[in-house]
Amino acid sequence: xxxxxxxxxxILSKIPLGEKINHGFQKMNGSHDExxxxxxxxxxxxxxxxxxxxxxxxxxxxxxxxxxxxxxSSLLFYLMGAKVCHTYDHVxxxxxxxxxxxxxxxxxxxxxxxxxxxxxxxVLATRLARLTEAANLEEYFTKANIIYHAPGDGxxxxxxxxxxxxxxxxxxxxxxxxxxxxxxxMECKRILKKSGVAYHxxxxxxxxxxxxxxxxxxxFLKYSERVWSFFVKNKISYHNRLREKQFLDIIKECGGKVVxxxxxxxxxxxxxxxxxxxxxxxxxxxxxxLAIYKTELISTFS
Numbered sequence: 001x002x003x004x005x006x007x008x009x010x011i012l013s014k015i016p017l018g019e020k021i022n023h024g025f026q027k028m029n030g031s032h033d034e035x036x037x038x039x040x041x042x043x044x045x046x047x048x049x050x051x052x053x054x055x056x057x058x059x060x061x062x063x064x065x066x067x068x069x070x071x072x073s074s075l076l077f078y079l080m081g082a083k084v085c086h087t088y089d090h091v092x093x094x095x096x097x098x099x100x101x102x103x104x105x106x107x108x109x110x111x112x113x114x115x116x117x118x119x120x121x122x123v124l125a126t127r128l129a130r131l132t133e134a135a136n137l138e139e140y141f142t143k144a145n146i147i148y149h150a151p152g153d154g155x156x157x158x159x160x161x162x163x164x165x166x167x168x169x170x171x172x173x174x175x176x177x178x179x180x181x182x183x184x185x186m187e188c189k190r191i192l193k194k195s196g197v198a199y200h201x202x203x204x205x206x207x208x209x210x211x212x213x214x215x216x217x218x219x220f221l222k223y224s225e226r227v228w229s230f231f232v233k234n235k236i237s238y239h240n241r242l243r244e245k246q247f248l249d250i251i252k253e254c255g256g257k258v259v260x261x262x263x264x265x266x267x268x269x270x271x272x273x274x275x276x277x278x279x280x281x282x283x284x285x286x287x288x289x290l291a292i293y294k295t296e297l298i299s300t301f302s
Contacts, residue, residue, distance in 0.1 A: 059082070075144055090150070182250055274287050
């Protein structure tokens with residue numbers, strides 16, 4: 001079942017309008033429906049509250065890498081009081097209709113958001129009211145203190161040295177080449193203030209396991225780099241398969257220091273990896289290292 005999806009995405013990556021067709025499939029699967037967005041708002045608000053313990057978001061200058069189709073994080077930064085959020089994406093995905101749907105979803109969850117973020121209901125209501133006046137996407141961005149760079153490059157932001165309080169990405173760094181991870185990390189080092197931090201949530205699991213429950217989160221580690229690169233490393237389905245240890249090494253090599261991290265492991269995957277035939281350089285890591293399927297990292301470069 002998952003192999004069919006690999007083949008479809010492979011074909012779409014080779015044809016004109018393939019990305020647009022793939023987005024149509026995502027919409028059919030409910031990736032951007034209102035119920036899904038509502039769930040993501042709460043999860044991301046919890047992330048914002050966690051980040052706020054390391055760097056105050058009120059009055060902060062934020063860089064977000066990977067805006068996506070629905071700019072939930074960008075809007076939450078505004079509600080948390082950020083001075084400005086520079087958000088970067090390789091193509092302009094955001095649509096006015098999706099922004100309206102996002103705003104409706106947030107308006108319906110103000111009480112819960114206030115509890116999670118410790119922002120008073122009155123402040124949230126005031127900031128949301130400002131957005132209801134927006135007549136188009138550009139006005140939304142202006143009123144929410146969002147500067148949308150699309151097409152843009154999170155590894156070359158064009159911002160001044162030591163001018164940013166937070167660099168943020170969520171489920172992005174697993175979808176870019178290793179050299180881009182290095183580029184983003186070096187850009188963090190350049191633009192972050194001495195007191196600034198970089199937060200990255202990275203999905204380390206085989207994403208096809210979300211689609212096909214019959215395979216494990218470590219299934220993709222059995223395939224050679226040659227096979228994986230040919231079928232999966234394309235503009236539709238790119239996943240670099242880097243493990244947590246490799247991301248930590250990159251941060252260290254670029255002069256950074258991880259000050260907080262949290263990861264998740266499925267114990268069954270550890271057992272599976274002990275008997276599974278593992279490809280290439282993955283053999284150099286322990287089952288415990290390979291089985292980490294999600295990591296959150298906060299690093300500094302002072």
